[in-house]
Each structure stands twice: as structure tokens, then as C-alpha cells.
Amino acid sequence: MDARFTDEQDEIRRTLRELLTKRCGPEELWAAVDTPAGHDRALWATLAERxxxxxxxxxEAYGGVGCSATELALACEETGRALAxxxxxxxxxxxxxxxLALGTGAQRAALLPPIASGHLTAALAVPGAALATALALTGHDRRGRWAGGGRAGGVQARRAEGGWxxxxxxxxxxxxxxxHLLVVAAHTGGFARSRVLPFLVSGDAAGLTRARxxxxxxxxxxxxxxxRDTPAELLGGEAVDVLTALARLGDTAAACLAAEAVGAADRVLERTVAYVARREQFGRPVGSFQAVKHRLADAYVQVQAARSAAYYAAWATTEAMAADAMAADATAVCAIAAEATVGPAAEATAAHAPAPAPAPARAPEDTAGGLALAQAxxxxxxxxxxxxxxxxxxxxTWEHEAHLYFKRAAGDELLFGPVHRLRAHAADAAHVFEEAGT
Incomplete structure (x- = not known):
């Protein structure tokens, strides 16, 4: 692993930090969260277009930049610093x-370019408070019971004339x-033959009611x-394995969330160090007391360790995605060659030719994302x-900015954790306690 950033990665971080420093100060932040959307649409347009x-x-084929999860994680680190x-x-x-992973060619061509330009925003709807389970961060349910199990509750899908x-x-x-767009995980097939499939729902679809x-x-x-009887379009086809796709997505999401938390931790620690350096008590700066130095030093070490873990998780995710892409390309080449092979002689040659080595199965649990997120x-x-x-x-005081950072940590634990479950799941996936007991 090369821990050095490229010039392009450094430029992404520098430019984004400069922009957010100017456009996402305390006053702008409070004004944005008080809007109906909960964010500054003008700032989002600038982040997307500039x-x-x-x-x-x-x-790049869909209007993207063509970077990896590492660059996305670095961007999340900067947005986390500003709590943007x-x-x-x-x-x-x-x-x-x-x-990108599940959509048909037509769906990718229609949806990804406007997402890349920032004109289309999207959200993932997972029933209940089960987002961490769906992303295989605190558990990996291979039957999709987190989505309702086909019983009452969750989201149910049925075929209708002209669609779903x-x-x-x-x-x-x-x-x-x-x-503007929702990707909804819904159950089909009733209870006996229930399975989870992803559906696309437009933000202005009939029967859709939304509230903040x-x-x-x-x-x-x-x-x-x-x-309520909302028309939807199936994402991909009925053969898609949405549970595996969500589990693999979980590692990328965890790396980005970890980087985001590291950025926030670094910023709040930076502000605290600056404050204790100028605040005086008993005639001397508070930061000069040894007990305060020890506390801040311990927090600094913890933040730096979390940063290393987040960067490693982003790198590991990028490497795993590259390996998956190479395996998919090799499979496609073999399939094309097989289709082009005709005639008895060619069939005999193909029969004796060594089969391409299958790509090693990458278990969603065997990843660093969950541990990095827990540490961050x-x-x-x-x-x-x-x-x-x-x-x-x-x-x-409730209005102080430090509370926003504390709420970010607590809120992310509620959505994607808690920390002890993230670590417990990673330990179970690695069979740590089983090996210790033998």
C-alpha cells in the first residue's frame, strides 16, 4: 500500500476545503439545516458543477470523473470537517x-449522467432501522429478513398492469x-417465496407521500x-442479487463514513486546542495545564489512528473493486471467445483448453470498512x-458548535452502528473467537 496521496488527490482536498471554509461557516450551516430540504441547494450546485x-x-462513460472510492472518501473527509x-x-x-452495479444499460444511461452533474439527487430507502444490517456492517442477513420477511411491515411489491x-x-x-429519485428495497412473492428486489421510484410518483x-x-x-399503490420500476432484472450488492456497497459506505467522521473529529479537536490556548484560568492559559495537555494528546492519537484506519479502508475498497472489475472483464472476454468459437476443431480445442481461473469470492464481511468506521x-x-x-x-450551551459534532457521532452510531456491534460483526466474520477457543 502506497500511503502517499497523488497531486490530484491533494488538489481535491485543498480546493474543497477552501470552498467549504468560505461557503459553509456556522451561520450558513444553521441557515441550511433550517430549510425544508435540509441543505443549501446553491452550495450543492457549486460542489457539483465546479x-x-x-x-x-x-x-467517464456516464459523465463521471472516473476516480475511485479513495477520492470519494477524501471528499467526504472535507465535508465532514465542515459538517456540510x-x-x-x-x-x-x-x-x-x-x-451502476444493478441497473440495466438503459437505466444507467438515463440516471447516472444527471447524478454526476448534480441535477438529480437520490436516496436509498431500507425499511425500518435496518440500514446497518442491509449494508452488512453489523450483521449479514442473506435472506433479507431486515426488509420485512414478506409479512406485514416493510415495503411490499406486486405486479400490476404495466409494471410494479x-x-x-x-x-x-x-x-x-x-x-428526486428513490431506490426502495421491497419484498415480492408473498411470505412463502419472498425475496428482496430494488425498485426505482420517482420523487413525484403518484401515491408517494414524504415528510422530513x-x-x-x-x-x-x-x-x-x-x-400507497405507488408505481415503480424494477432496478435491473428479477435475477439481480440485491443483498450481495448492498453488502459490497457497505464497505465503500463505511470507508466514506469513517473518513467523514475523521474530518469532523480533526476539526473539533483543532478548535478545542485553539480555544484552550487563549482561554485563561488562574492567570494562565488553560492549555498550559498538564492534565489538559494529556487529554488532548490522547484524543489526538485516537484521531490519527482513526485516520490511518479510514485511509486503509478506502484503499482496500478500491483494490477490491478493481479486482472485481478485472474478473468481470475476463469473464466477458471468455464469453465472447466462446461465442466466436465454431466448428468441430474449434470445439475440440476449447474442450481441452484450460478454463480461466474463477475470481476468488469476496465475502462482504471480510473487509476493513466496519472496523475503520467503529474507530472513527x-x-x-x-x-x-x-x-x-x-x-x-x-x-x-445547546447552541455551541461542539454539540453539532457530538450529535454527528451519536447520530451516525444510531444509523450505522453502534460501535460495539460493528466490532463484534467484524470479529465474527474473521472467526476471531472461534480461533481463540481452539
């Missing part, structure tokens, strides 16, 4: 990869109240969606807590 943020990890309320996570991290219809309700959908919910973290707006969330919670305490009385 920096190509939603296009970073999309192929944008549709980046819901659109570019959680939804666009699913469209969806029924049900989904809570806690990130940007679900404002996204009150969330612990106001910078991470969530919505409730209700589906813990570092953010620690840095934010120290910030609140070391700011003294002003730090305990």
Missing part, C-alpha cells in the same frame, strides 16, 4: 453505486424527503416515505466530548 463531487467515483449538509452521502455514496406497485412505509431515509423527520443530527436530514466514530465522540468540556460553560 468540483464534480457527485461524479468523482462514476465512470449536502446530498453527497445519500446520492453518491449509497445510491449511485447501486444504480409498492405499498408500505420507510422511516429514517437519508434525504428521503427531498431526493426530526433527527438528532440536524446536519444529516432524514425523511419518512409512505407508498469513537474518535469523533471522544474529540467532541473533550471539546464540550474544555470549552467550559459556553461549551455546554
Amino acid at each position: 468540483l464534480g463531487l457527485p461524479a468523482l467515483a462514476l465512470p 449538509p449536502t446530498p453527497l452521502l445519500a446520492t453518491a455514496v449509497l445510491t449511485a453505486p447501486l444504480l 406497485r409498492l405499498y408500505g412505509q420507510v422511516e429514517q431515509v437519508l434525504d428521503g424527503h427531498s431526493a 423527520q426530526t433527527a438528532l443530527d440536524a446536519t444529516r436530514p432524514q425523511g419518512r416515505i409512505q407508498l 466514530l469513537e474518535a469523533l465522540r471522544r474529540a467532541a466530548a473533550e471539546g464540550i468540556q474544555l470549552h467550559g460553560g459556553i461549551g455546554f
